[in-house]
Amino acid sequence: MKLTDLSVLLVGCGKMGSALLKGWLDKGLEPGNVHVLEPYPSAWLQQQTQQGLRLNCLPKSLPDVLVLATKPQIMSDAIASIEPFGSQSTLVLSIAAGSPIRLFEDRFGANVAVVRAMPNTPAAIGAGITALVANNNVTDDQMQLAEGLMASVGKTITLETEDQMHAVTALSGSGPAYVFALAEAMTAAGVAAGLSETIASQLACATVSGAGRMLEETPDSPSTLREQVTSPKGTTAAGLDVLQRKDALTYLLTATVKAAARRSVALSDT
Numbered sequence: 001m002k003l004t005d006l007s008v009l010l011v012g013c014g015k016m017g018s019a020l021l022k023g024w025l026d027k028g029l030e031p032g033n034v035h036v037l038e039p040y041p042s043a044w045l046q047q048q049t050q051q052g053l054r055l056n057c058l059p060k061s062l063p064d065v066l067v068l069a070t071k072p073q074i075m076s077d078a079i080a081s082i083e084p085f086g087s088q089s090t091l092v093l094s095i096a097a098g099s100p101i102r103l104f105e106d107r108f109g110a111n112v113a114v115v116r117a118m119p120n121t122p123a124a125i126g127a128g129i130t131a132l133v134a135n136n137n138v139t140d141d142q143m144q145l146a147e148g149l150m151a152s153v154g155k156t157i158t159l160e161t162e163d164q165m166h167a168v169t170a171l172s173g174s175g176p177a178y179v180f181a182l183a184e185a186m187t188a189a190g191v192a193a194g195l196s197e198t199i200a201s202q203l204a205c206a207t208v209s210g211a212g213r214m215l216e217e218t219p220d221s222p223s224t225l226r227e228q229v230t231s232p233k234g235t236t237a238a239g240l241d242v243l244q245r246k247d248a249l250t251y252l253l254t255a256t257v258k259a260a261a262r263r264s265v266a267l268s269d270t
């Protein structure tokens, strides 16, 4: 099904919901085919009503896709107002961290078609990556539809099991925050080395974003790209000697991802 023909009911239009909706509207989704439930709509979302998007009212017929983008903690309450929309012909596409497929089967009925997806915030600029996993009720056409929707805001990968979603959420879902934290820490390190905050921040942010673009735009692996910066006995080697001593960086990131994955498991159990 083409994006232009698709009808969508989006529940929750905060940071991630609006990033996805912007991407879909840019790619041809008709605002007139979109209903959004959102208690505190942003100015941007309110503007979309002028193009025909319907805000805080329910569609008269079943939508092709019901996108669930509320926080996991309130997912159960949010579903209460839309239970009749989880029919067999409507694809339920949830992006909530830690909301398992079984929650939607319990609430919408065992026959409901559910795709659980984990995007990340670079989706807002079309540079996201989303992992998807489906239940057995999802048809090939519905899976293509889900992949197509998420591909319109970045890359997609399909998981073998839902259990992998905890690690995915911890790695790529939360991952942009780790990278932004790196930019913040590099700024602080630049200040400690004698630069002003403004100059350190400019240098740190451009370095992180330039290195990210190299990962994207060159065929080289991260280790090759790292080696290209590292002159023998030069400054980078001296810096990396601290960053990677006793695998310090790998150890820290492994602990970071494990903690986030544990939180995903805990959210699934509540």
Ligand SMILES: NC(=O)c1ccc[n+]([C@@H]2O[C@H](COP(=O)([O-])OP(=O)(O)OC[C@H]3O[C@@H](n4cnc5c(N)ncnc54)[C@H](OP(=O)(O)O)[C@@H]3O)[C@@H](O)[C@H]2O)c1
Pocket (backbone or CB within 6 Å): 011, 012, 013, 014, 015, 016, 017, 037, 038, 039, 040, 069, 070, 071, 072, 074, 077, 078, 095, 096, 097, 098, 118, 119, 120, 121, 173
């Ligand atoms: N942000 C990310 O990086 C990211 C990445 C991948 C997946 N996710 C997932 O995406 C979901 C949304 O995250 P987010 O960061 O976009 O959070 P968010 O900005 O808080 O967006 C959630 C939105 O849902 C609204 N809402 C609350 N109750 C509702 C209801 N009953 N019906 C409809 N809307 C309701 C919230 O309004 P109030 O603020 O008034 O409560 C809020 O605007 C979460 O499940 C998260 O796990 C987020």
